[in-house]
Amino acid sequence: MGQSQLIISHSPHIKGKDSIESIMYGVVIAMLPALLASAWFYGIGALKVVIFSVIFCVIFEYLIQKFLLNIESTVKDGSAIVTGILLGFNLPSSLPIWMVGVGALVAIGIAKLSFGGLGKNPFNPALVGRVFLLVSFPVEMTSWPRPLDTRTMLSIPDALTGATPLGLIKEGVAKGEPIAEIMKHAPSHLDALFGAIGGSVGEVSALALIVGGLYLLYKKIITWHIPISFLGTVALFSGVFWLIQPEKYVDPLYHLLTGGILLGAFFMATDMVTSPMSKLGMIFFGTGAGLITILIRLFGAYPEGVSFAILIMNALVPLINIAFKPKRFGEVKNG
């Protein structure tokens, strides 16, 4: 190569390995255990919901960018796939496929692209899609099929309907039944750990979610700040109520293992685009999400509050970023 063709650019002249693609596909890999667990407990239905959700998200992103916005499509960066899986994870495995399509259109079209695409959206697209479906199709979105219990070695109580453990508890408490009584009909802690419980596709197996979450931490795709503060707050807050009135409130471990908390804490609250930019801000964000989740679970109308909690905290991110700036080196007061 001759001297005239030398490339001139400013430093730095080398670049780290991380790319948007490596991050997004890393997240996809981290979600596979939960997907497999779900397929084990719910069969082909779970797979179908997730796969169609991904296909819809990718196609919508491509079509909207290509024909509506006339910009180069970004489907290759993998973010639409992540949104697709996350949306599928937040739906019941029995949801009609056309509804999945509606959710994908809202997630990609409204929550992501109308704000300017990846990086510009204030709210987690998958959660926006889910909440839209929840308010539009409340019945379909809250009917949970029974796990295919024959496949599991674990005990599934006969009384188990398709309801989620949190739904059972909310219903029981509303009827004034003591927790010990309700728990006789609800899945055990162990069921919840492995995933033999009712719930949305991605949230059922606590174990698979923890494995995926650890992978994200190990790969440094996420940091501990959001998940730990989220889970810690949930444990602490629900623990206080449980200690005071164990007959009225279920124990904190059960809170952690059931519903969308693990899915939310590891995979949705950690969405980079919609979470804060400093470590302290992240801790504030996680704590807030944990607090709101438990408030909704214990006192709200819905049995579960993770989606709302994260969306509310998403809305606060611009303020959190102003309030919690990283500590500067050698900062001089009023300088």
Place this chain on the structure above:
Amino acid sequence: MSILKTFKLGGIHPKEGKLSANSPIKNFPLPKTVYIPVSQHIGAPATVLVAKGENVKTGQLIAKGEGFISANIHSSITGKIAKIDEIVDSSGYPKKVIVIDRADEEIWCDNISDSDPNTTKEFSPEEVKQKMREAGIVGLGGATFPSHVKMSVPEGKTAEYLIINGVECEPYLTSDHRLMLEKGDEILKGISIMMKTLNTKKALIGIENNKKDAIEHLQKLSKNYSGVEVVPLKVQYPQGGEKQLIDALIKREVPSGKLPIEVGCVVQNVGTAFAVYEALYKNKPLIERVVTVTGDSVKEPSNFLVRIGTPIESLIEAVGGLPETVAKVINGGPMMGKALSNLSAPVTKGTSGILLIDKKEASRKTSKNCIRCARCTMVCPMGLAPYLLENLANRKLFESSEKEGIMDCIECGSCSYTCPANRPLLDIIRVGKGEVNTLRRKRVQK
């Protein structure tokens, strides 16, 4: 094994690539012609003292540093001044150079002794500063700040620590590493002289742990010198930054906009310590330095002792020429070095290495939307928010970027290196810094 010290905020660990770590320093043959810029340092350019046709000896003063912040320039060979010309150097701009054609026989200036010197001689602080100034010594780590300036401690301040930078945190570069291995005693003598000059009881030599041999070597030698301690440091870029090094060694934070002396420190590079030794005991001005010539496809990555003014292309020829695969030539390291457009540019006092970068690494990837991953913030050693500084500079909100600390940026490049969206963060931040500087000047004028 205790946990190695390092600085507290941010930092990255790029591929080390120290290919030339085991190749001993070789004397580079004297070039036929040298091109010596009159400005190789931060501060005012030196004033030319010679004219075309004049004969000069090796070590002769040929341009004088006027004003306090400037540095003398000496002839690095014996020969005849061919012309005073301009050449495009690593800054990309034409700079004034003194061109000297070499004579057959090398004659050193009379007062320079290159034989083994008498190292028992004592010097007064004034003498040391004077000699450092005369010898044209500047920071050899790349910053090229005139070294004598740092040796004058302002009134009301004391230098508790002399901190010696042997970190060499830039990937690929090994010139300081080899110097520490091969000139350990000389470096330590230079350090002792500087300690006496500063009236400092304690000197700390910070070396990253990927140079274990140098650490052991200097630890052994330093037993003979009182108050000198070698401190191994965790490998972490940019530990060679003055503020980061002070933080790593003694956990003191230099306040924003202030110099190390604010926290009782004077920082000098190992190369500078060696130059002080040469200037004081041998009367030898700074006319040569160690330069690493390296790169992934370089056949024989090497360390050369090179006369200032030697054309960079001759260094490249000496390691086997420019390989086909190379697309970029860097003066310095991969993180902070400057890309060269003109390979006939000369080696200057600040040239610590010449790095040849292959095509696949040389070009920038397309920049995408910021995905707000906060990685740039996490790696910034100054605790800044690079994504925000970039954004403010793009929107021309320079006043706000000043409030967000843009002038604290040490241009280490960790943010751009890390950004998964390939955003040219530092490029834009540099533009912003330039604008803030203009704003500040205007403010002063008012």
